[in-house]
Amino acid sequence: MFRKISGHWARVELTLAAGLAVAVTLLILLNVVTRSAGAALFWVDELAIYCMAWMTFLGASAAIHHGNAVAVTVLADALPRSLRTLVAKLVDVIVLGFSLAMVWFCWRWFAPLDLARHGFDLRAFQGATFNFIYAEPTTTLGIKKAWVWSIMWLFSLGATLHSVANLLESRGSAGNSQDVA
Amino acid sequence: MTPFVFAFALLVAVPVSLVLALSAMWYIWETGNTVLFDSFAQKMFSGLENYGLLAIPLFMLTGELMNEGGMTRRLINAARVFVGGFRGGLAYINLLANMFMAAIIGSATAQIAVMSRAMTPEMEKEGYDIGFAAATTAAGGLLAPVIPPSMMFVIYGVLAQIPIGDMFLAGVIPGLLLALAFATVITLIGFFRGLPMGRWFTRPEAMSALLRCLPAALIPTAIIGGILLGIATPTESAAVASLIAFLIGWLVYKELKPRALGEMFVRTAVNASMIIFMIAAANVFGWVIIYEALPQKLAALITSLTQDPFVFLLIVNGILLLVGMLIDGIAAVILITPILLPIAMNDYTIDPFQFGVVMCLNLVLGLLTPPVGVGLYIASSMSGASPWRILRSLWPFLLAVTVILVLLSRFPALSTALI
Numbered sequence: 001m002f003r004k005i006s007g008h009w010a011r012v013e014l015t016l017a018a019g020l021a022v023a024v025t026l027l028i029l030l031n032v033v034t035r036s037a038g039a040a041l042f043w044v045d046e047l048a049i050y051c052m053a054w055m056t057f058l059g060a061s062a063a064i065h066h067g068n069a070v071a072v073t074v075l076a077d078a079l080p081r082s083l084r085t086l087v088a089k090l091v092d093v094i095v096l097g098f099s100l101a102m103v104w105f106c107w108r109w110f111a112p113l114d115l116a117r118h119g120f121d122l123r124a125f126q127g128a129t130f131n132f133i134y135a136e137p138t139t140t141l142g143i144k145k146a147w148v149w150s151i152m153w154l155f156s157l158g159a160t161l162h163s164v165a166n167l168l169e170s171r172g173s174a175g176n177s178q179d180v181a
Numbered sequence: 182m183t184p185f186v187f188a189f190a191l192l193v194a195v196p197v198s199l200v201l202a203l204s205a206m207w208y209i210w211e212t213g214n215t216v217l218f219d220s221f222a223q224k225m226f227s228g229l230e231n232y233g234l235l236a237i238p239l240f241m242l243t244g245e246l247m248n249e250g251g252m253t254r255r256l257i258n259a260a261r262v263f264v265g266g267f268r269g270g271l272a273y274i275n276l277l278a279n280m281f282m283a284a285i286i287g288s289a290t291a292q293i294a295v296m297s298r299a300m301t302p303e304m305e306k307e308g309y310d311i312g313f314a315a316a317t318t319a320a321g322g323l324l325a326p327v328i329p330p331s332m333m334f335v336i337y338g339v340l341a342q343i344p345i346g347d348m349f350l351a352g353v354i355p356g357l358l359l360a361l362a363f364a365t366v367i368t369l370i371g372f373f374r375g376l377p378m379g380r381w382f383t384r385p386e387a388m389s390a391l392l393r394c395l396p397a398a399l400i401p402t403a404i405i406g407g408i409l410l411g412i413a414t415p416t417e418s419a420a421v422a423s424l425i426a427f428l429i430g431w432l433v434y435k436e437l438k439p440r441a442l443g444e445m446f447v448r449t450a451v452n453a454s455m456i457i458f459m460i461a462a463a464n465v466f467g468w469v470i471i472y473e474a475l476p477q478k479l480a481a482l483i484t485s486l487t488q489d490p491f492v493f494l495l496i497v498n499g500i501l502l503l504v505g506m507l508i509d510g511i512a513a514v515i516l517i518t519p520i521l522l523p524i525a526m527n528d529y530t531i532d533p534f535q536f537g538v539v540m541c542l543n544l545v546l547g548l549l550t551p552p553v554g555v556g557l558y559i560a561s562s563m564s565g566a567s568p569w570r571i572l573r574s575l576w577p578f579l580l581a582v583t584v585i586l587v588l589l590s591r592f593p594a595l596s597t598a599l600i
Contacts, residue, residue, distance in 0.1 A: 017450035018443065021238050028235060028420035032413065045232060052238065052453075053229040056461065059454025060198070069196030069455060070509045074552050076194040087193050094190060098199050101206055105221040131219075152222040 006165035010065035013058040013158060020055035024048050043140040050141075050148050057151045061158035064095060064166070089167070096163040102156035109133060110146070110153070183208040183469065197512040198459040201466040208469045221465060228464025229457060232416060233339045238453035239419035240330050243400065243426050244286045245445040250430020250437040252397040253299050256281045259394035262387045269371040270379015271307055272317050273364065275300045279321030280360050283328035284401030285422070287335070289510070289545050293322035293556045297563035305564075308377045312570035313370070319549055319560040319571065320363055320578035326510070326545045328356035330404055330415065333514055333541040336460065340518040341533050345415045346408045350599040351534040355542065355589055362581040370577065396429045456511055463515045476523040483524060490529040494536075494590035497521060498543055505547025509555070513544045535596040539589050546582055549575060 027048040034041050063069050076087050111131055118124040122134050136145040187204040191197070202225070209217045247253070257278040264273035279296055286292045296318045304314035326333040329349035338345035370376065382390060400422050407418035430437030470476070487493055504513050517540070525531040548556030551568065557575075561568045589595055 014447055014450065017454060018446040021242070021446045021450040021453070024235060024238055025242060025420055025423060028239065028416055029424060032417045032421060035417075048235055049230055049232065052235055052457065053226060055238070055450050056229060056454040056457040059450050060458035060461075063196075063451070063455060063458075066451075068451070069198065070459065070512050071194040071196045072191050072508055072553070073194045074507060075192045091193055091195050094193075094195050094203065095199060098203055098206075102222065105218055108219050109222050133223075149223065149226060152226060156222070 002161075002165040002168050006065050006162045009158060009161060010062040013062040017055045017058040017062070020051045020058070023051045024055065027051065046138060046140045050138075053148075054151050057155035058158075061155050061162060064099075064159050064162040067166070092163060092167040096160070096167055099156060099159035099163045102152070103160055106153050106156050109149075182211055197508070197516075198462040201459070201462040201516070205462075205465040205469055208472075212472070214472075217468065224465050224468070225461040228461045231339050232414075233335060233345045234457055234460065236330070236335050236345065236416040236419045237332060237456060238449050239416065239423055240287045240332060240335070241453050242445065242449045243419060243423040244288065244291050245449060246423055246426035246430055246437065247285055247397075247400065248295055249441055249445065250426060251434045252285075252400075252426070252430065253278075253282070253295055255390075255394045255397050255434075257299060258390040259398075262382055262390050264379075266379045266381030268378055269367055269376030271300075271304045271309065272313075272367045272371075272376060273379075275304065275314075275317050276321050276360060276363055276367065279318070279324050280328065280356075281398075281401065283324040283356065284330075284405060285426075286325050287330040287332040289322045289325045289548055290556055290559060292325040293319050293548075294559050294563060296321060297560045301560075301564035301566075310574065311564060311566040313574040315560045315564040315566045315571045316574035316578060317363075317367065318564070319556055319575060320366075320582075322556055322560075323542075323545055323549070323582065324356055324359060327352045327359055327538070327542055329353065329408065330419065331541070332456070333511055333545065334537065335415065336456070336511060337514055337518060337537045337541060339460065340463075340515065341522055341537060343533050343537075346411070347600045348534060348537055349405075349408055349415060351538050351596045353599055354595050355538050355585065358588070358595065359542070359582065359585050362585050363578060366577045366581050396433045399425050399429070459512060459515050463519070466516075467519060470519050475520050476527075479520065480524040480528050484528050490525075490531050491591055493525070493529050494531065494539060495587070497525070498539065498586055498590060501540060501543040502546065505544040506550050507553060508547070509553075510541070510544040510547060513547070514541060517544075532593050532597050534600060535589070535593040538596040539586060542582070542589070543586055546579065546586075549579065 027044050030041065031044045076084060079087060110133060111129060114129050115125050118128060126132055126135060133149070134144060134146050138145050138148060183204055186207045187200060190200040190203055195203070206221070209215060257274060260274045260277035260281065264270060264277055267273055275296070278300070279292065282292055282296065297315060300318050301311065301314040305311045325331070329352050331349065331352060334348045334352060335345055338348040403425055404418045404422045407413035407421065408415055413421065427437065431439060483493065483496065487496070501517070504517065508516070522533060522536060525536045526533055548554055551557065557568050557571060560571055
């Protein structure tokens with residue numbers, strides 16, 4: 001069950017990530033055109049960077065499902081088969097630990113409970129917590145940065161989903177390294 | 182405890198990006214500085230807010246488009262025009278085509294995969310030893326991260342906070358030197374062991390090969406010209422190059438189907454996010470490096486050994502060779518730059534561009550050495566020659582790279598002259 005949801009969600013993540021890769025390409029091309037026409041659009045760079053960041057975190061979460069990430073596998077590969085599955089399980093546990101920690105960090109950062117406690121009154125929330133996450137603006141886009149940062153929730157929760165699914169599955173996520181240099 | 186956590190996670194094959202993030206978490210927890218947890222996710226995100234990083238997905242996309250668009254074959258044919266008739270002609274063609282490709286593709290593994298498929302069967306057919314054929318191709322792949330554009334240089338430039346366009350320029354002379362060194366190796370092997378004779382194209386054949394390659398040649402021209410003349414940032418020229426590659430593959434060569442674009446963008450997103458996410462994780466790992474004052478501590482140790490920048494670079498080269506054998510090149514750049522670059526710049530006044538070129542070339546060498554030589558395994562699986570057989574022919578090329586590395590370490594001007 002988990003495996004299925006994880007697989008579906010990974011597909012959604014990769015589709016979105018590919019769409020964002022398209023967006024990055026088009027935005028930079030737009031930048032080239034407008035700049036050479038002498039009418040540069042000031043918001044394009046920032047938007048392109050956020051698209052890339054979203055693409056990255058969506059792709060990184062999906063990578064946990066697919067088990068393709070750069071890893072040092074010399075030692076793990078040299079282990080006897082039985083031990084190797086054990087180590088792979090251990091890696092799954094570590095990845096799950098990482099994901100849960102990320103969820104917790106997002107929770108501390110966005111502090112949704114504190115926000116609700118202050119009746120979603122930003123001034124009262126900021127006065128009480130000195131957490132200015134919801135006040136920070138984007139430089140050129142005219143929206144609050146918190147919307148852009150919300151990808152960290154998507155990433156953390158997606159990573160948690162995938163790593164739980166990996167852990168329940170007999171297959172390990174280790175031993176599947178890719179090289180990119 | 183943090184170093185232990187780091188080493189353990191790395192060795193049981195936890196993805197490198199997560200090793201960095203987990204070590205940072207452990208360090209924060211261990212030192213009781215838990216207020217940093219509040220901004221942990223934000224710090225990760227902010228590591229990506231860098232205009233230069235946009236070049237990574239764009240250069241990857243250009244590589245994908247070029248592959249599907251039938252440009253590789255035409256570039257190889259054009260190379261045939263210039264060097265095809267010499268003894269060992271195909272080996273030189275291989276090298277020259279690799280140089281062309283390196284001006285389009287920024288990743289050694291990608292280039293080795295493409296070129297092994299294209300060149301080794303042909304070389305074998307003409308009577309070359311398959312190990313030598315695969316070795317020449319694999320060595321040629323090392324040009325990819327040195328001749329601009331280069332994925333590694335983009336990442337190094339971002340980490341070192343130096344202009345990526347200038348970093349690309351720094352790679353031009355070392356790239357040419359490297360190609361020259363490889364050509365010398367091929368000549369020497371031809372001299373001592375004999376290589377099959379090549380055949381020159383007839384004039385009409387040569388004209389048609391050059392003409393067909395002309396559109397494809399627009400891509401490296403756009404990339405290098407745009408950066409060299411300062412018209413476009415590396416990011417912009419990458420976008421323009423991908424557009425040109427798409428249009429040529431689709432409209433001129435008619436080998437690229439727009440339907441295949443979706444799949445290509447997915448691959449681009451997958452591969453780019455793998456690398457860029459490491460940078461996000463490295464940003465939180467930066468806390469460990471800064472709070473522990475790792476560069477300062479290491480500097481105290483190294484400066485007690487030597488005051489000479491050249492000797493320092495030789496020591497660094499030795500360390501990097503070992504690191505490169507174990508860790509993927511880009512991951513190693515992300516890991517090592519923040520630690521060693523401050524020492525190189527502050528204690529030895531080494532130019533950051535020179536340091537970057539030496540470091541990147543050195544780390545990419547690890548692609549061709551066991552035990553984790555991914556480039557070696559790719560060349561092996563694509564050509565059918567065993568890794569050992571390739572290594573037997575590869576060592577003169579590796580030696581040539583080492584000589585170039587020493588030269589680059591000794592003479593900063595080789596890297597900085599064009600900037």
